[in-house]
Amino acid sequence: xxxxxxxxxxxxxxxxxxxxxxxxxxxxxxxxxxxxxxxxxxxxxxxxxxxxxxxxxxxxxxxxxxxxxxxxxxxxxxxxxxxxxxxxxxxxxxxxxxxxxxxxxxxxxxxxxxxxxxxxxxxxxxxxxxxxxxxxxxxxxxxxxxxxxxxxxxxxxxxxxxxxxxxxxxxxxxxxxxxxxxxxxxxxxxxxxxxxxxxxxxxxxxxxxxxxxxxxxxxxxxxxxxxxxxxxxxxxxxxxxxxxxxxxxxxxxxxxxxxxxxxxxxxxxxxxxxxxxxxxxxx
Numbered sequence: 001x002x003x004x005x006x007x008x009x010x011x012x013x014x015x016x017x018x019x020x021x022x023x024x025x026x027x028x029x030x031x032x033x034x035x036x037x038x039x040x041x042x043x044x045x046x047x048x049x050x051x052x053x054x055x056x057x058x059x060x061x062x063x064x065x066x067x068x069x070x071x072x073x074x075x076x077x078x079x080x081x082x083x084x085x086x087x088x089x090x091x092x093x094x095x096x097x098x099x100x101x102x103x104x105x106x107x108x109x110x111x112x113x114x115x116x117x118x119x120x121x122x123x124x125x126x127x128x129x130x131x132x133x134x135x136x137x138x139x140x141x142x143x144x145x146x147x148x149x150x151x152x153x154x155x156x157x158x159x160x161x162x163x164x165x166x167x168x169x170x171x172x173x174x175x176x177x178x179x180x181x182x183x184x185x186x187x188x189x190x191x192x193x194x195x196x197x198x199x200x201x202x203x204x205x206x207x208x209x210x211x212x213x214x215x216x217x218x219x220x221x222x223x224x225x226x227x228x229x230x231x232x233x234x235x236x237x238x239x240x241x242x243x244x245x246x247x248x249x250x251x252x253x254x255x256x257x258x259x260x261x262x263x264x265x266x267x268x269x270x271x272x273x274x275x276x277x278x279x280x281x282x283x
Contacts, residue, residue: 003137006031012073013038016063021133025125026086027118032130033059035069035079040139047144047280048134049170049273051081052126052160054151055185056104059083062150065262071270075277078140082130084152086119100185101192107180108156109204111193120193123204127160146170146276150265151234154221155180158206158239162214170279172220172272174265175227178239179207185233207242218249220275222268224258 003019010016014037023030040046049072051062059081062068072079085091085106092115093102111120134140147168149157154176161171180186181201190201202208223236230236236252243250258264276282 028086032082045141049146052149052153052156107189148172150174162209170276210242
């Protein structure tokens, strides 16, 4: 189904849009944000950078808080930010109402356990359905793609890139969940969506994928050292160890005094966009 434009606004010479469509994968209406740089407004195709958001977020958080549009306009990058989970009538949520499972916490997996399996298909939505829709509806050059994300979305960006070798010329993350199999957020999500057998979990753990042979050309990660989730949820040292053993060039920048918020992301988003542009051949 074609996407419907919910809103549009001029921004740094380009246009910020929010779109919605009916998803075959999730069985729900889904929304995503797309920033078109000035050179794309006449239909000229431009490189695409995907931003996957973290727990509790929608497509709105990065759109209004990160301040990415100015640099994306300069670099000629199309920024696409999907929602983090299916939503709507009939979509199950965490029975206890917790923030780290269910609505807003899809973890970019294809769930296999009930009652999650019908709607929680964020892996297939992000890997297959949404790119096809974006290619059909927007001036996106899918031969030049980058992907980044924050926290749960950092986990999503890393695992999607590792599972799809050659698709993304640039990969980066802000405070990613480095190993969901080894942190409370991930153990809750993966056991709930996929069941108790830990073998299928490896498809959704960046360190496990690297251990199993998946590779990236290089990787940029920023991590705030005042992040309250650093020690028990994010564990960047596990990603550092895995990349070191695999020979993956990792630029891990430990940023003193920065926390987990969008103030942190807004501070370093320009660096990430320029990292992507250099690898995507953007001007």
